[in-house]
Amino acid sequence: MIKIIQAKKILTMNPRNPIATHMSILNGRILQVGSIEKIAPVEKYELDDSFRDLVIMPGLVEGHSHLFEGTLWKKLYCGYFDRQKPDGSIQKGTKNVNELISNLKHAVDKIEDSKTALSGWGLDPIYFSDKNLDRVILDKVSEKRPIGILHASGHKLNVNSLGLKLAGFLRTGINHDGLPLGKDGIPTGEIRGAETIALVTKHVGLGKDWLSGDAEGLRNFGKICVRAGVTTATDLANLQTDEAVKTMLKVTSEADFPARIVSFRYMQGISPKELIPKVLELKKKSTENLRLGSIKIVADGSIQGFTARLKWPGYYNGAPNGMWYTAPEHIQEAYELALENNILVHTHTNGDEATELALNCLEVALAKFPKNDHRFTLQHCQLASTAQFKRMHKLGMCANLFSNHHFYWGDEHYSLTVGPERAHRMNACKTALKEKVPLAIHSDAPVTPLGPLFTAWCAMNRLTFSGRTLGDYEKINKMEALYAITLGAAFTLKIDHEVGSLETGKKADCCVLEEDPFDIDEIKFKDQKILGTIKGGKPHIIENSA
Amino acid sequence: MGIPLTLISGYLGTGKTTLINNLLRTTKKKIALLVNDFGDINIDESLIEARTDSVLSIAGGCVCCSYGNELIETLESMNSNEILPDHIVLEASGIALPSKIIQTISLMDFLAFHGTVLLTDASRLRSQLNDTYISDIVSLQIEQHDLLVLNKTDLLKEDELSKCIDTLSKRFEIRKFLKTVNAHIKEKDMLLDFAPSEKNKSDKIKLEKKQAHQFISSTIKPTGTINAHALCTLLRDPIYNIERAKGFFKDNRGEVFTIQYDGLTLEIKKTENEKDPVFVVIGKKNFYNEKEFVKKLNSIQT
Numbered sequence: 001m002i003k004i005i006q007a008k009k010i011l012t013m014n015p016r017n018p019i020a021t022h023m024s025i026l027n028g029r030i031l032q033v034g035s036i037e038k039i040a041p042v043e044k045y046e047l048d049d050s051f052r053d054l055v056i057m058p059g060l061v062e063g064h065s066h067l068f069e070g071t072l073w074k075k076l077y078c079g080y081f082d083r084q085k086p087d088g089s090i091q092k093g094t095k096n097v098n099e100l101i102s103n104l105k106h107a108v109d110k111i112e113d114s115k116t117a118l119s120g121w122g123l124d125p126i127y128f129s130d131k132n133l134d135r136v137i138l139d140k141v142s143e144k145r146p147i148g149i150l151h152a153s154g155h156k157l158n159v160n161s162l163g164l165k166l167a168g169f170l171r172t173g174i175n176h177d178g179l180p181l182g183k184d185g186i187p188t189g190e191i192r193g194a195e196t197i198a199l200v201t202k203h204v205g206l207g208k209d210w211l212s213g214d215a216e217g218l219r220n221f222g223k224i225c226v227r228a229g230v231t232t233a234t235d236l237a238n239l240q241t242d243e244a245v246k247t248m249l250k251v252t253s254e255a256d257f258p259a260r261i262v263s264f265r266y267m268q269g270i271s272p273k274e275l276i277p278k279v280l281e282l283k284k285k286s287t288e289n290l291r292l293g294s295i296k297i298v299a300d301g302s303i304q305g306f307t308a309r310l311k312w313p314g315y316y317n318g319a320p321n322g323m324w325y326t327a328p329e330h331i332q333e334a335y336e337l338a339l340e341n342n343i344l345v346h347t348h349t350n351g352d353e354a355t356e357l358a359l360n361c362l363e364v365a366l367a368k369f370p371k372n373d374h375r376f377t378l379q380h381c382q383l384a385s386t387a388q389f390k391r392m393h394k395l396g397m398c399a400n401l402f403s404n405h406h407f408y409w410g411d412e413h414y415s416l417t418v419g420p421e422r423a424h425r426m427n428a429c430k431t432a433l434k435e436k437v438p439l440a441i442h443s444d445a446p447v448t449p450l451g452p453l454f455t456a457w458c459a460m461n462r463l464t465f466s467g468r469t470l471g472d473y474e475k476i477n478k479m480e481a482l483y484a485i486t487l488g489a490a491f492t493l494k495i496d497h498e499v500g501s502l503e504t505g506k507k508a509d510c511c512v513l514e515e516d517p518f519d520i521d522e523i524k525f526k527d528q529k530i531l532g533t534i535k536g537g538k539p540h541i542i543e544n545s546a
Numbered sequence: 547m548g549i550p551l552t553l554i555s556g557y558l559g560t561g562k563t564t565l566i567n568n569l570l571r572t573t574k575k576k577i578a579l580l581v582n583d584f585g586d587i588n589i590d591e592s593l594i595e596a597r598t599d600s601v602l603s604i605a606g607g608c609v610c611c612s613y614g615n616e617l618i619e620t621l622e623s624m625n626s627n628e629i630l631p632d633h634i635v636l637e638a639s640g641i642a643l644p645s646k647i648i649q650t651i652s653l654m655d656f657l658a659f660h661g662t663v664l665l666t667d668a669s670r671l672r673s674q675l676n677d678t679y680i681s682d683i684v685s686l687q688i689e690q691h692d693l694l695v696l697n698k699t700d701l702l703k704e705d706e707l708s709k710c711i712d713t714l715s716k717r718f719e720i721r722k723f724l725k726t727v728n729a730h731i732k733e734k735d736m737l738l739d740f741a742p743s744e745k746n747k748s749d750k751i752k753l754e755k756k757q758a759h760q761f762i763s764s765t766i767k768p769t770g771t772i773n774a775h776a777l778c779t780l781l782r783d784p785i786y787n788i789e790r791a792k793g794f795f796k797d798n799r800g801e802v803f804t805i806q807y808d809g810l811t812l813e814i815k816k817t818e819n820e821k822d823p824v825f826v827v828i829g830k831k832n833f834y835n836e837k838e839f840v841k842k843l844n845s846i847q848t
Contacts, residue, residue, distance in 0.1 A: 129774050129814045132782070169653070176649045183809070195650050198618050269582070269613075309679075318838060319785060321682060327641045328679050329558050357679050415776040415846045416783075466773065466798075 002026050002041050003537055005508075007051040009516055013058050013486050013501040023056070025508040028536030033502050050539070055516050057482075058501050059231025059509035059533055060452040063400045063489035064379055064442035067235040067248075067261070069224060071217030072121050072446050075206070076107045078149050079122030083449055084227060086220035088542060096128050097137060104141040104149075111145075117205030118142065120149040122446075123158065126412065127465075134182065135161045135189025148204025150197075152447070155305050157191040159204050164189055166203035218251040225259040226540045228451045229511035229530040232490065232499050235263040236346065236379065236444075237296045240282060245292070252289035258533055258540040260289050260509070262493050264296035264346060267326065272334035276341055283343075288536075291495070294344040296379075297334060298325040300354035303382060303417050304409050308351035310383065316419035322351060332361045335376070339369035344494055345376050346400070352383040359391045366395065377492040379442075382426045383418065389428070389435040398492040400440040401427040403459040404448040410464030424471035429459050433480060440489035441481070452489075453517075456481035457526035478522060510534040512541070548658035549624060551634040552737050553647060556665030557674060557684050558640035561697040561729035565665065565736075566637060567593070570604055573733055578631035579610040580620055582639040618650065625656040633660075633737055641683055644690040663736055664691030665729065668710050669701035675713065685717070693722045693736070700727045763828040764836050770847030771796045772823075774803065774814055780846060781807050786829070786839040793825035798848065 003025045010020040012033055024031040024039050032039040070086060077083055077091045078100060085091055094100045100123075108118055118141070125133055138147050138160035146163040150156075164170040164187060172185040178196030179187040191197050201207055225233055238244060240263065252261055265279050275295065283293025300322055301307020306315055307322035314321055331347070338345045349355040355378060362376055377398040378384070382405060384392070392399060405413075405427060414423040432439045441455050459481050462470050476484070490500030499509050514529040532541035554562050566579060567590045589602060589610055596603040602610040609631070613620040624634060634657070638647055644662045651659050664687060667674075674684045688694065696714070699707055707725075714720065724731060772795045781791050791807040794817070802821060806813045827839065 126775060126779065129778060132811050134811075168655070174653070176653060177646075178649070179653075195618070195646065196653075199650070199653060269616075317783060317785065317842060323643075324641045324680075324683065327558050327639075329640075353679065411773065411775065412779065415773065416779055419845075466775075 002031065002043065002045040004036070004039070004045050004047050005051060005056070005534070005537075006036070006047060006049040007056040008053050009055045010502060011055065011057040011516070011518070012503060013483065014503040017503065023502060023508065025537040028508055028538075030502060030504055030506050030508050032504055048539075051512060054531060055513045056502075056510045056534070057513065057517070058486045059499065059511050059535065060229045060485050061440075061487075061489035061493070061500055062225075062228070062230050062233040062443060062445070062450060062452055062485075063440035063492055064236050064402075065233050065445040065450055066237065067218060067221050067263075069446035069450055070219070070221030071214060073220055074217070076103070076118070076120035076149075077122050078103065078120040079152055080124045080127040081449075083122070084224075086223040086227075088223075088227060094123075097133060100133075101137065101140055104138070104147065108142050108145070115145055117146040117148065117163070117203070119147075119205035122152050123149045123156075124152040133158050133190070135159060135164055135187075138163075138189065146204045148201065148206050150206060153302070153305060154447075155193065155197075155302070157197045157200060157204075157206075159189050159191065159200060161189070163200065163204040167200040169200070215247050215251050218247065219254075219257070222251075222258045224445075224450050226533050227530065227542055228453075229513070229533055230259060230450065230452060231509035231511070231533050231535050232260045232262065232493075232495065233450070234493065235261055237266040237298070237348075238263050239268065240265045240292070245282065245285065248290050249285065249287065253287060256538075256540075257289065258535050260291070260499070260507075260535070262291040262294070262495070264294045265292070267295055267297050267330075267334060272330055272337050275334070276337045276343065279343055280341060291493075294346065294493075295334065295338060296346050296348070297331055298348040299331060299358055300325055300349060300351050303350050304412055306417070308383075309353040309357070310351040310418070311353045311356065315417060316422075317416050321353070324354075328357055328361070331358065332364060335361050335365035336368055338376075339365050339371050339374060342371075344374070346379050346492070347376070348379045350380045350382050352385060352388065355381055355384050355388050359388060359395060359397075362395050362397065363391075372396070375438075375492060375494055377440075380444075383422060384428060384432075385425070386428075386431050386435065389431050389437050392432075392437045393435050398438040398440070399432050400442050400489070400492055401429055401432065401459075402444060403427050403429065403441040403455050403462075404443050406462050406464055406470050407458050408448055408465065410462075410470045411466050411468065414464070414468065414470065425474070426470070427459075428471070428474045429476045429480070429484070430474045433476065438488060438491050439480075439484050440492050441484045442489075451526075452485035453528060453530070454526045456485050457522075459484065460522045460525060478518065478525070482517065508534060508537040512539075548656050549630060549634055550632075550660045550737070551636060551651060551657045552660045553636050553638060553644055553651075553662040554665070555638040555642065555644045555647075555662055555687055555690075556640070556695075557667070557680065557687060559670070560640075560665040560667045561695075561726075562637055562640075562665055563589075565663070565695075565697075565729035565731060566635065568728075568730055569635065569733060569736065570606070570608055570610075573606065573608070575632040575733075575737075576606070577608040578624055578634045579604075579608060579637070580613050580617070580634065581610060581637045582613065617647075621651075621654060621657065625654075635737075641680075643683070643686055645686075648690075660737065661692035662690060663693045663695060663731075664688060665695045665697050666714075668696050668699045668707065668725075671696070671710055672713055675717070688714070688718050691721065693724065693738075694718075694720055695729070695731060696723070696725045697729050698727065699725045762830075762834060762836065763826055764840065766793075766825045766827065766840060766843060768795060768823045768825070768843065768847055771798050771800065772843075772847055773798055776846045777805065777843075778812055778814070780839075780842055781805075781812060781827075786835045786842075788827055788829050788834060788839065790828040791825060793823070794819075794821040795823045795825070 487500035490496040
């Protein structure tokens with residue numbers, strides 16, 4: 001039967017029919033949007049007026065996140081900022097070492113047996129001013145069970161003495177960049193770099209399996225999506241083992257799973273030639289709720305980790321240039337094979353040299369395999385210059401910029417990584433739009449929390465944590481920001497014909513808000529209340545909204 | 547002593563696969579070969595006796611494992627194998643730095659590092675050393691060799707080849723050098739027990755051996771206000787090699803703080819004393835980068 005949803009206001013993001021009060025739905029798709037007089041069908045219909053006092057807009061599209069945001073919550077959150085758990089309760093932020101210790105002690109008391117490791121995530125001691133965290137401090141929590149806490153960046157891990165001992169590193173005679181030594185010549189318990197961390201994680205309850213997309217973590221991710229108003233989220237770097245794909249197919253097809261997932265196959269540990277047939281096979285497994293068959297390439301590292309590839313003059317503090325995470329030749333080969341086989345590629349480029357390399361590779365690849373609508377997208381693309389955005393436009397590329405970065409690391413970028421001028425230019429949304437580059441903006445959850453409305457706030461205000469405005473010129477307006485988190489992101493995923501606006505033929509995927517976002521001041525945009533989502537006509541309402 | 551391990555490194559296309567195939571064809575040793583992925587390596591099919599997803603059994607008792615994302619686990623599995631190999635040959639990915647891999651190997655006490663064989667492609671070396679995107683990586687790789695192999699010399703004319711060797715000897719400190727065609731190196735040249743090059747140890751340790759621990763200190767009087775977070779980051783930044791720091795500063799709100807850093811612990815406390823901002827910063831001679839630190843400290847003042 002046809003269902004009609006009534007709302008105080010429906011913001012469609014369709015300029016031909018921008019505002020309405022009713023939307024008719026059949027089989028999860030939109031029949032019509034308008035007033036009840038205009039769209040009421042002749043036959044019998046069901047009217048759902050539970051949204052009559054609320055505002056409905058298209059379901060938000062997160063163009064760069066990772067499913068393990070849902071899985072992380074199995075471990076203790078130790079980040080600086082308050083963060084909402086999948087069940088809606090707020091996990092308070094950890095503001096200093098003393099709070100960290102007391103939170104950890106509290107968590108230890110809850111573990112029944114005496115040997116299980118205590119593990120945490122999200123630590124960001126950049127914001128701590130009191131003490132440098134080391135193993136001795138963590139020993140105060142427990143000397144009898146191993147403790148390991150991953151930093152927010154994922155590139156550092158802090159362990160206690162027992163954790164270090166189990167890994168075989170509680171000793172002198174170690175000479176390793178990833179294991180800084182204390183005065184006693186023994187590692188301090190801070191572990192740096194993915195390679196070194198991998199030697200320790202399994203001893204502190206963070207072995208490689210804990211993040212592999214388990215069904216429960218995936219369901220948690222769905223809950224987080226509802227709270228963020230998101231109905232389509234990308235899973236931007238997944239090795240897509242048979243097991244992981246099976247789990248994703250199963251959970252996303254459950255009747256009450258509230259989001260559509262677009263999962264990209266990560267090109268790692270496999271040559272482009274071997275990857276293409278695998279991805280073509282995966283593409284065939286796509287469903288309404290899980291889209292497969294695209295590739296993610298990581299070109300360089302991160303700016304705050306000094307591993308991104310920067311053009312001259314490089315890092316502001318004089319750190320040497322970063323590393324290639326994928327060989328330039330492999331990027332070239334992958335681009336050519338992907339164009340030939342009509343596969344979408346999103347490439348992580350943080351530094352402007354990485355962006356330049358990606359542009360050069362695509363230019364060469366397109367000359368061999370011309371394609372009009374490839375929608376290759378640069379992800380993060382944080383330092384792109386105006387000239388690079390112009391080239392992106394000419395080559396038909398899209399940009400998904402990391403707007404949240406300004407808030408969380410903008411002060412670091414200003415004073416340490418790239419200096420004032422480039423900190424103002426980072427994530428240049430306005431320039432992207434001016435140069436006609438299709439634009440999306442993202443959270444990279446769990447690096448920063450999933451929340452496109454917060455991301456939009458970041459892109460509109462460009463404020464750092466300390467309150468500094470970085471790059472007034474690059475601010476975008478409310479309409480541009482809302483477009484970037486709906487149709488803009490959908491375009492980069494090649495699904496803008498299905499989601500991103502509310503109009504005839506599209507999926508009935510919506511975000512439910514208390515107020516009209518156009519009535520909310522830009523500076524308060526992040527505080528607006530989300531009441532839930534509608535996916536394929538089925539409402540998912542937050543029960544205990546904070 | 548541990549299982550001997552030889553690292554085969556070199557940028558993409560320098561002949562690592564060919565070198566490894568040559569070795570497998572001729573060796574009498576039981577070798578465990580670890581490659582980044584089979585797609586890159588193309589082991590000679592005639593040598594393969596059996597295969598599973600990630601392991602190939604090779605004629606003569608050798609095995610070839612693809613480590614993909616799991617280098618460390620694959621290395622650790624070498625130790626738990628019932629039949630230990632005589633020698634492990636590890637093929638680095640084309641963009642990896644040998645020094646990073648060697649550091650990791652050094653943490654595994656069941657392995658004995660036997661040196662890095664670094665391959666270069668004579669026909670592309672000079673253009674790679676001038677390439678915007680890879681010249682720094684290629685240079686660092688070459689710096690970190692124990693045996694430097696100039697491969698594919700047949701692709702160059704004699705005068706070009708001597709220019710190429712000239713470039714290498716001018717730019718790099720060469721430890722042991724071989725010219726080859728088709729990556730043909732004798733096993734005894736390749737699997738020798740090289741003492742790891744000093745270059746491959748961290749610079750810090752190397753310098754410490756030479757220098758007595760003399761300290762230098764600088765007194766800095768900041769004129770502006772300083773963001774506490776930025777100051778912490780700066781003091782802890784390893785590039786300046788600061789051992790100790792002490793002093794007072796005003797933050798952006800004009801409040802006065804004391805700061806104390808002993809190389810490990812950093813304490814910042816608010817103080818009611820109206821002191822003029824001043825820092826004393828101490829570092830080891832030849833390590834502490836005073837000029838850059840002062841410059842940077844000035845730049846974070848507002």
